[in-house]
Amino acid sequence: MEQFTVPQFIDVEDKVVGPLSARQFLILLAGGGMSFLYYKMFIFIYFLVFSILTIILAAVFTFVKVAGVPFHYFILNFAQALRFPGVRVWARDLAHDFPENVEVELYRTEAIPDKSLSSSHLNQLALIVDTRGYYSGEDDEIDIFNEKHHQPSF
DSSP states (O other): OOOOOOOOOTTSOOEEETTEEHHHHHHHHHHHHHHHHHHHHSOHHHHHHHHHHHHHHHHHHHHOEETTEEHHHHHHHHHHHHHSOSOOOOOGGGGGGSOSOOOOOOOOOOOOOOOOOOHHHHHHHHHHHHTTTSSOOSOSTTOOSSOOOOOOOO
16 A cells, blocks of 8 residues: 655745745735835825825734635635635524414334444445446445435335
8 A cells, every 4th residue: 555645734825035934024014015006196194194004004904814715815805705605504583484273294204224244345335426326336235325215205
């Protein structure tokens, strides 16, 4: 069996310029470029205010991590969560249109018998799954995929 080396620390970015990664360097470079533009466009007091805000924002996007995720990914995830909420909340006040006297037929199903499988059976099942069904197994006991279970009748 061949052995492969598993990469480790895949979440650590490569350092390109000193202790900074390429992403961090480009963000700080953009912040410095914006400050230079402010210097050329505004008087000194406006340049100072806008530059300080821009450098602080660039530093936050460069170095801050929220729950181990870079800040720009956090902002994108936050915006996506606001736009497409993952949790749907039932509004009780909108439920008055639903008819109250609805009869629901209940049906009874028989429990599927519990089959305990040995490790050889589990290995054969794993082989069937790994080969995507090309290997069909050696024992008839493993044929749990083709068994007819009791289906509920409506």
